[in-house]
Amino acid sequence: LQVQEHVLGNGFTILLVEDHRAPRVAANLWFRVGSMLEPEGLHGIVHFLEHVIHQGTTTLGTRDLAAELPILQEIHDTEQELIAVRNRERNRLRERAVFFDELGWPTTPEMDALRQRLYELEDRDNEYRDFWTTYKWYMQHGGYVRHTDPVPASTEQDYMEMNMALPPEHMELFFRFEAERMVNAVMRGWEAQRFTVLEQVLGGLSRPQTRFNEAIDGVTAQSHPVYTPDGGHLPDFANFTRAAMWRIYDDYFVPNNATLVLVGDATMDGIVPLAERYFGALSRRPEPPADLDIESEQVPGGSVRLDWTEPLSPQVHVRYRIPGMGHPDRPVLDLIAALAGGPHGMAGQTLAAAGTPAAVSADFRVIHTYRFGAPGAFNLVAQAASDGDLATVERALLGVVADLREGRIDAGALERARKRLRVEWAEFLDNPQELAFLIGHHHTMNHWSVLPDLIAARDAATVADVQRVAATYFVSSNRVIATARAEPPEGSGPSWLDFLWADLPGDGR
Structure with missing residues (x-):
């Protein structure tokens, strides 16, 4: 494996493996930021951020930025008011029941009115949007992604990555778009993307195997974030704010926390000038917080056994x-x-x-x-x-x-x-x-x-x-054994799924 490495003056790293068998270059832009850094109450916000920053920038994804700016400012002001109300009402909003509907987010009439106002403002802003601009440009210029999704990216516990394969003559598109996304993202379509990501999480939880796997992860270690679902917890979707998202974006989307990996029909002599032009123009920023690195705690008592009571x-x-x-x-x-x-x-x-x-x-x-x-x-x-x-x-x-x-x-x-x-x-x-x-x-x-x-x-x-x-x-003190049965000896008790399905037509499944 012959990897060439080049680091720009601002800390942006380029890794290249030359492969001239086909006229195509696979590009992956990596950021060391993932679900492990998320605080309690905001699990899933980094994956959500991945979706939001693909909605455009100050120059991409808009048909009239000047018309958008007053709406975006009003969205900001309305959200700040919503945050203040939620903070004031925090005791009324606390979850106190044992069995509850995880989508029955606690709220007040005042909060509902502010949330409705945010939906209306987003609808107004949509009138000036050009949807999926960068993805359409990529596809029109021979782009190919690892998975067919207009958000060509993924987020896991300790990373976020953007990926695209392009013909060499169109690689400049990737440099132009992704450098712009690092510094000038605009959080358009925020409410719509919140429910898009929520739908993904619900899709996973609708599968019995996913619920079993997440239960195994939950008993493996005490409080270590690597075992927290990177899609997030359902109640946290009511807590997400643009303000919290901007803090993550500002801290971690910096050139000295980014690595561009290229494999394909390219040379470092051809790549470095492009990198200097686009990524090299970005200012080096303070090193991101080290919240990602949290030591694992062992489960007290060592060996754990999980007997699953849902048929599987x-x-x-x-x-x-x-x-x-x-x-x-x-x-x-x-x-x-x-x-x-x-x-x-x-x-x-x-x-x-x-x-x-x-x-x-x-x-x-x-x-x-x-x-x-x-x-x-x-x-x-x-x-x-x-x-x-x-x-x-x-x-x-x-x-x-x-x-x-x-x-x-x-x-x-x-x-x-x-x-x-x-x-x-x-x-x-x-x-x-x-x-x-x-x-x-x-x-x-x-x-x-x-x-x-x-x-x-x-x-x-x-x-x-x-x-x-x-x-x-x-060794047994480091072990988890989990068993599932087609006919478990006892059924599961009430859960949030029972309440959720009960509100849907038919049997909800």
Whole structure:
């Protein structure tokens, strides 16, 4: 992996991997800002910010900025009045019930009137908007994104990234648009985007598997923000304000907190002048707050068991807390995942030999991300054929963990795991957009040089390394076991979902 690095005078970093096989450049712009920095009561605001800053700037997304400015000022003033009223009424707005509708946001008539005024002002501002300007320009000039969405970006626990692949002759568009977005964003369509993001969160929570996965995350560690859903908590959507969003934007969207990763048909000699023209013109700002780096607290009492009472496909999750990316043990954990998971892995083979086949995976997912600079998780997950198989499946998974801890590892299986990782790495090298994402993610978590070191270290790991790492982390005091059944022995009690569905036509599902 040949990565070229160039840092502008204002701290803006450029990473380039040349790949001249096709006339296209994959571009990813990364900011070290994510859901882990969000304070209580504002979970999900960084993901929300990602959507809002794609609504335009002072020069993009408007048909008449002069006509917009008085409306935007009135929106600001009205929101400040709403904040003052909410602060004054804070005791009346407190949630006091045990079971409640998470969309039944506490309010007062005065607050409702101010909120309605904000909706009306946004409708007035929409008359002057040109919707999705940058996305349309990108598409008209050969743009291609990792996911088909007019917000070509993603936000997770410790990053936000913007991505676009363009022909080399149109790369200047990316530099022009994204540099402008860093300093001159206008929060148009704020109320509409609030409900767009809320709809995404509700879509996830409507799936029983998502609710189970988030429950596992919730019991894994005490108060560590890496396990908080990056989409946010539903009640917090009533607390979001533009003022809180501007504070995050001003603190973190600065050149010395940004990295541009390019993979494709480009050279550093051609890229640096563009970067100097657009990103180099931005002033270096104070270093962003270090609120992202919060130490993990262990769960008191160690081992945790979660028995899910909502009907779900039979499954067992065995989870262990593990170090973040950049820790010297992480390459070995990659090898362990390749060794244990999959139909030909240790767990799948053990279950097949016992006459209790199950689909087994081994990964590092927390929420829906697999790599963190903060401590994360190793997951061994088995989908069983029936509830009656769950006890056998759990014993088999714990038996595989014991084999790893004791070094009972077949040499052929270890080599197959190494080959599996080599193939995975070759696939990344063959896909410029995925490679740009991988490099940027590692650089945001730590530094891009950690990535080639990781690849080399996991290929060199031995049985002794696997045994040492497994014995260190795969211990009962560091473990969570979660079980779901198709027919749980007891049903769940009232929840916010029961109240939400009750208000919808039909059965609400």
